[in-house]
Amino acid sequence: RAPEPRPPAGFVALSDVDPSVLQEMRYVTAHNFTGHRVDGYRRPVCLLTRPAAEALHRAQRALLPRGYSLKVYDCYRPQRAVDDFVAWAKDLADERMKAEFYPRVDKSRLFDDGYIAAKSGHSRGSTMDLTLVRLPARPTRPYRPGERLVPCFTPREWRFPDNSVDMGTGFDCFDTLAHTLDPRIRGVQRDHRLLLKSTMERAGFTNLAEEWWHYTLRGEPFPDTYFDFPVR
Numbered sequence: 001r002a003p004e005p006r007p008p009a010g011f012v013a014l015s016d017v018d019p020s021v022l023q024e025m026r027y028v029t030a031h032n033f034t035g036h037r038v039d040g041y042r043r044p045v046c047l048l049t050r051p052a053a054e055a056l057h058r059a060q061r062a063l064l065p066r067g068y069s070l071k072v073y074d075c076y077r078p079q080r081a082v083d084d085f086v087a088w089a090k091d092l093a094d095e096r097m098k099a100e101f102y103p104r105v106d107k108s109r110l111f112d113d114g115y116i117a118a119k120s121g122h123s124r125g126s127t128m129d130l131t132l133v134r135l136p137a138r139p140t141r142p143y144r145p146g147e148r149l150v151p152c153f154t155p156r157e158w159r160f161p162d163n164s165v166d167m168g169t170g171f172d173c174f175d176t177l178a179h180t181l182d183p184r185i186r187g188v189q190r191d192h193r194l195l196l197k198s199t200m201e202r203a204g205f206t207n208l209a210e211e212w213w214h215y216t217l218r219g220e221p222f223p224d225t226y227f228d229f230p231v232r
């Protein structure tokens with residue numbers, strides 16, 4: 001068997017650049033919209049290009065004195081993981097995670113509506129999905145496969161427990177309520193989204209309008225390369 005490709009020069013583990021950023025890597029677990037560990041994720045680590053990791057460190061430095069930490073859910077995503085999402089999307093009968101992640105969107109619409117990309121910025125290594133956590137971070141519990149699912153846009157107390165601040169929906173909530181500036185999101189939920197957005201923009205990132213959690217580094221180092229080495 002051919003040896004697995006290794007991370008190319010220019011990639012780093014986020015923990016080597018900023019160990020204080022919390023990590024809850026969802027696609028290496030079954031707690032994600034597919035319901036299975038996604039192809040290409042072997043270890044729960046956040047890999048990024050060095051400039052993206054250093055920019056994230058700048059954002060974290062701005063947040064810590066205010067009593068918040070960043071928490072990443074996904075970082076570099078191999079192309080084979082994206083291909084796994086595409087294959088999953090073609091199987092319209094597999095809706096085992098619909099009740100939590102896309103209760104109001106037809107599975108056949110997830111790519112066209114902008115919630116998942118067949119060529120993703122994550123595979124270029126300078127994009128991440130993340131949220132804010134109020135410090136000190138509360139402990140979390142793992143997802144138990146088969147447990148009862150709760151829609152990701154219900155009040156926070158009913159959703160799957162997450163130690164992040166209330167953003168109005170959970171992570172990977174494929175719904176118009178997750179659009180960053182959706183006018184139905186008000187009060188502290190909107191404040192949290194705007195704190196994340198302004199901090200990330202100041203550190204050099206751009207948000208995806210459909211997802212409050214998705215950010216890409218401006219001037220990324222590999223704008224045309226979709227990498228496929230596994231996360232390990």
Ligand SMILES: C[C@@H](N)C(=O)N[C@H](C)C(=O)O
Nearest residue numbers: 114115116117120121122
């Ligand atoms: C799947 C979700 N976490 C995400 O990252 N969506 C964008 C559109 C992507 O797939 O690049």
Ligand SMILES: [Zn+2]
Nearest residue numbers: 128129214215
């Ligand atoms: Zn993303």
